[in-house]
Amino acid sequence: MIIFPAIDLKDGQCVRLKLGDMDQATVFNNDPGDQARQFQDQGFEWLHVVDLNGAFAGKSENTAAVDSILKNTTNPVQLGGGIRDLKGIEHWLEKGITRVILGTVAVRDPQLVKEACKAFPGRIAVGIDAKGGKVAVEGWAETSELTTVDLAKQFEDAGVAAIIYTDIDRDGILKGLNIPSTLELANATSIPVIASGGLASIEDVKRLLQPDCAILEGAITGRALYDGRLDPNEALGLIAAAKAAGEKEC
Template structure:
């Protein structure tokens, strides 16, 4: 099974940014045109684009709708997964109707699991559960709050609901270019019967190679952010690596 690469577009104030460890005060702006950034990723051959409404994650409701619309318009042939501030069935359905292929429910998985279960069952294969962890414990509200729940326990709650995947982010590594947390990602993939998408800390082709080597154990894909924007990972080389070329 080939690893799927998801280039990340994180939105803050309508701009494309990258944070360090989820800290909104440590935002680096990479583009003022999210649509153009998405178009570039599509032209490079990436099979998906991963979008997060950072302002929405903190506000609990969509806050960068215009930027998301621009991304959808820019890459009509490339599927988009979207997270951040999606806390109601009406919001889920609104984004799916507008062309988002898959919505990501994160904080709601802890705060309102019945809603997440209902969304997964109503839209099988089109809802991913976002599990963001710090030290193995799940964080919510744009990573501002840390719960007492283990990531693996949360993942098991949604195994039979029709979720498309679990997106597992190691917060302490996110945006730090320190390498992916392979052990924790693999432990989650082995513990649940859902595909796992790795996120946080990807710094080089070595990270992609390591994930590719264990993809058969349930790791479906990986989200790449700062390493792409800073030029540490060449897109063509990355896509060739996961394709086995």
């Protein structure tokens, strides 16, 4: 189980949105590079980064902030938001991004996702953001008619490294992860699924360590870390203990 701390970028700053609304952004750090370094120092081993401006604009907008993040952490970074063509994917992978997340383009042009998976094996993830059970696009501003499972099945044999599933109705409001919907998706596809949206406390981490969640690759957390509701040492300690117990049983 991997906990992915999140850095959401808006106008070069680390923010958290409420329910995906750009007008409800709270700034938590003016220095994204510093935030990336803090997360690494806390013991996290991955980083989840989203260019919020880019998601709306359809092209990368927080390039300097992402560059600063890459300079300040040795952890692998997955990046999404506004990356919608092979040139953009290649650009970020060459810069040092470990995994590029494709969201809107996965709905608009699924063939491009498949081409990207062939060109960059193991380095393409698909972001599936759901609102009312339907896939949202364009920075969550529009809702499609696709269900999350329908979209995931389009990429079943494409070589997608992971699906990041976000429940927009819970994002940024600390209501807890939508475990039933996340597990429904994970059980409908062979692609590893990462839960996102609403992780609120250590209780969510404990829930993720239950046997039925073993199918998940991990979960993303943002606001709970920033406002202190989730203690990094406690969360990572629980995960390490669960891993050690599992290895002992084997």
